[in-house]
Structure formats: C-alpha cells, structure tokens
Amino acid sequence: MPEQYEFADSTDWLPTPLAALAPLESSLRCQVCKDFFTTPMMTSCSHTFCSLCIRRYLSQEGRCPACREPDQEVKLRRNWVLEELVANFTVSRKRLLDFARSGMESLEEDATETQRPKKRRKVEQSTPNGTERRSTRSQSKKMPSSTNQPSLPSTPEVIEDSEEGSVYEDVESQSAHFTNGTKEPDDGLVACPCCHRRMKENLINSHLDKCISGNSHTPVDDTFSPAPQIAPPGTIAYAQVKRSKQNDRLPFINYSLLTDNALRKKLRDLGIPSHGSKDLMRRRHTEWVNLWNANCDSTNPVTKRQLLQELKVWEDTLGRQSEKTGTSGFMAKDFDSGNYVKNQKSNFDDLIRQARQKRALASNIPVQIVNGETPEPPQPENTISDHELRRPDLLHLQNEALLSKPKSDADEMTVLPPTRGLLPTTQMETNKKIEQQTYPGPTSSISTHLSSKNMASQSSAGTASDQAPLQSYMGDLPEPSFSAYAP
C-alpha cells in the first residue's frame, strides 16, 4: 500500500461517544477543500467557502459551487463569525477528541472489545521526530501500542506543507497564538522541527527548506515585514484588528484586449514570471490575482515572497499541465481495461471486500469473513445458471437485511446519494433528521403545550418551521438528480 497521509476529518468523531460532534465539525469545513475554513468568504447567495477556494472557482466558472448561482469575486464578503467559530473550535479539538477517545477506551475495556477505534487513535499521533506533519499508518503500527502512552510531548511545532492549506488545520500542534494550554512559550514564534530554533511563523517554511538541506546556518533573515500579532478570537482586540485595505486587491483584466507583449509587460510589472504562451500567461495571471486577493482577505497575510512560492508550486503542477489532458491516461481510447483489471486484481479484490463489509455493516448483519478473505467467491465449476443460486451466502444476508431492518441499502440509496458529500451532513445526521420527521419528538410536545395556551393555530406552524431549515438548505444545493448527461 502507498504511504497514507492522515488528515483530521469530521469522521474522526464517529467511532467515539461524541459522534454528534461530527456534523458540527463538518459545518466548520469548506465544502470545496473539505478543510477547516481559511479566511471564510460569503457569496451573494450566502454560501461560505475559503477565500482562495471560492476565488479560484469563480475565476474559472463564475458560479457558486453550492447552488450554481452566478456570482463575482468582487461581491464576496468576509464571514467573521465563522472564522471565530473555526478558531475557537480548532483550539479545543484535539483535547476534545482525546477526551472522547479516552471515554471510548474505558467503554471498550468494559466491553473487552478491540477493533478499529484503537487503530484510529494511534493514527492521529504525530511522528516523534516530527519533520513532517503527516504520519503514516505503517509508522503508527510500528509504534509501541499506545494504550497508556503518557501523553508524549507531541512535537511542539509542525509545519504546514503548503500555505494555501488551512492555517487552522492540525491547529492542535500549530498556531501558538490561539493556544493557551501548550507548553510552548507564548512568544508568537515557532520552533523549527529540525534545529528547534525559534523564529517568526512566516519565516519557518523558507528556513525549513534550508535547514533540511543541511544549510541550517543561514541566519534567519529579517527582511520580511513582521507577521502581524493576532489577538485571540473573541477578544476586543481581535475584533478591532485593522484588516487589510480593500484597495490592495488586484483587478482582473480582460485578456482578449491585451496583446501578448502587453500581457507580458503586465506580468513583469507585477513581479511574476512572464515567460510562456499567452494562454499560460493568462492562467498564471489569474492564479496570481486569486492568491493575492485571498491573501488580502486574510487576517494574517503572508509576504509576497511566500505568495511567489505558491505561484511556483502552481507553475510546476497546474501551470505545466496543458488544458487538454482529458483524453490521455485512463481516459485514452486505447486504454486496455481487461488487462488493467488483471494487473490490479489484488487491489480490486481488497476494494470488493471493503465495499461488501461496509454494506453488511450498514444492514447490521455481521459478514462472515474467514482470514480477512472475500466472502466465498463464485466457484467456476458451479454451473447453476440461475444467478440467485450462485451466491446463496449473500442472498441470505440480503434477505435477512430486508426483513430485519426496514432501512436497508435500498432505502438508504433513495435518501442518501443526492445529499452525500454535498451537504455538511453525515449519514448519521441525515438519518437523525429523518427520524425527527417521522416520530413526534420534544418539539411536538412543546407545540401541543403551546396550543393548549390558546395558540392552537401556531402549533402546526411550529413543527413545520422546524423542518423548514433543512429543506431550504437542501433546496440550495446543486441539483440532486443524477440524470445522464446529454452531450
């Protein structure tokens, strides 16, 4: 298996007793990058995304990713309260999660059940040497079983790979200015994970590059403007911080009105690379404007030099990629599917097993797995033509599922697919909402109580409006129908 990076995700809560926090965390994440919001911006249609995410998409499509309403980047507005929510939630996330997992552990000890949760707990730990913020599963497995690993002083500072990622991601080990309870000195500086020298946050990436390549004696140069000090969210100082000026932002230009040379000059004036075809220059300029303007939105803007580094990353990946790549690779006409399936047999067999397992779990039926193998594959010598007889084991499971539990796959299929992945909801949450609608819960008892006090006319309105937010929210979403595309 390839090395697997670990990312904090709202589903981290699902196996814990605090599973109800999963939908909360999900709503604090951008639906485009699925990371915690970085500089959340609100569209005219009141959807919120990270500044860079929405700017990139608007410059490409000119529509809201959630509801497809036409929109323009100049209409974007900051969503301060959401930024504060994210900051405050991410500060306590790690401790909450540890708490939830320790709660689960004690529950487990009672039940003497060991399964996935333990695995997952280990996976979250950062590597002891901490040169990277990611840890691998294989590494985690090699680590001593951590049932009572006495809170290893988690690596004090971990560097974000890319500045375009959320500044709050893995905030438990980062963002000294938001954390009060760490052992880190609260001096606004961060330590290099290699040489442990402390420096300003905006210097760490360039320093780290040098440090790792063995050039750590380079003095940490101070040519950058100092990073603005950020007051903790929720304080008056935080609210009063002067945000970057609106007039810093760059305008988009009408590329078709510019000649190649005029565009080239424009790029030179901006101080960004000016080589390549007009198309490349156009795309580079668009990316630069997006990076620049998103940085202007940010509470904690980075230096131009860092933005140039991000542009370099873009140059090496997207910039280098030509527009017409859709017909190569797997999508090439001469791609040999049959041969590919044979070559990837073991991988596909694993996937089939996973898919079956999850389906069996969803139906609450224990699937019989012998030595982790796929449930009995069809025997070639089995000549019974009736397909229903070929897999009696699974048929049995499915019948049982249909009989014992009304909410089988089939039901789930009709309810979930349109919303899954589009809403910040999990399956669990969706089910919960369905339940709320089907049986009278506390809300209806309140409304009957009200109705007894001469408010009979409002009682029905009360329950209806309880459901309204969900429905109107779902109404905002991209077309949930998955009809085939007419070319």
Place this chain on the structure above:
Amino acid sequence: MSTSARRRLMRDFKRMQTDPPAGVSASPIADNVMTWYDDRPESRVPTHPIPFHYQNAVIIGPADTPFEDGTFRLVMQFEEAYPNKPPGVKFVSQMFHPNVYGTGELCLDILQNRWSPTYDVAAILTSIQSLLNDPNTSSPANVEASNLYKDNRKEYTKRVRETVEKSWED
C-alpha cells in the same frame, strides 16, 4: 510538497476509509500517489511529473435491481485542477447500461456540465451507484441497452445479469 488537489484527494480517501457509503470503495493506486512528487519535504518541484492521480474503485450493484451484487470495477483519473474540474471516471468491468459506452466511459451529467467542486469521491461513487438502476434513456450511450430497457425489460435484465456474473470472474 502538497497541492490543494492532492490534499483534497487525501481527504477524500480518508473519508472513504472512515465513513464509506454502503457498497462502494476506492483507493489510490500504489506507486502513483507517492511518485507524483519527490517525497522529500524540501522538494518544491515534481521530479516525476505524472499529470494524473489515479484511483481504483468498486461499486457493488444495489440490491433489488438487475445489477444486484455485481462487483463493478472503475478507475478514476484526477488532474491537478481537482476539485475545480471533475475527474475522469470509467468502468473497467464490462457493463450493459444505457448510459455507459462500450469503452466503459460514463455519460453522467455531474461528471460533465453539472460538476460541482463540492462533490467528492464518495459522492461520485454513490451517484454512479444510483445511476445503475435509474438510467436516462433520453440520451443513450448504449443504444441497444437503452432500447431493451424501454421495450424488452426481461431481455435487458438477462443481459445485465450476464455482466454481473462476468464481474465475479474478473
């Protein structure tokens, strides 16, 4: 070294591990994820500029449909523009479906003009899963399948079952 596309894909992958929708699964193809870039953190340049990121995926045919219990294999191909651009998705298992071409390519609106960057791997796979039993015959990719679906459902079901049985043998 990470890009927004790559971070998003890793996130999608984690989601597929921790909370997969029923009856679907996906994973990056070994040797591809990590050779995309040189893995040294100081590296800012892709040393193996493979333009795509690939995943294998499996969809189990939904219960109570002709596709029931089929193990349909797919490949997904993501570019650096993901999620602002949809991935390429195609079946590598043999399919008989009004909206699947002979090459395995899908004719699905959300993978083309109705793509949204809010979709992830799980959403794509569940959409395809629900497309299996809910074909759109107004713009068929496989005319024969479309006609049989409309006019001779029994024969259609039989042909689909053949692909289901074939999928078990792959």
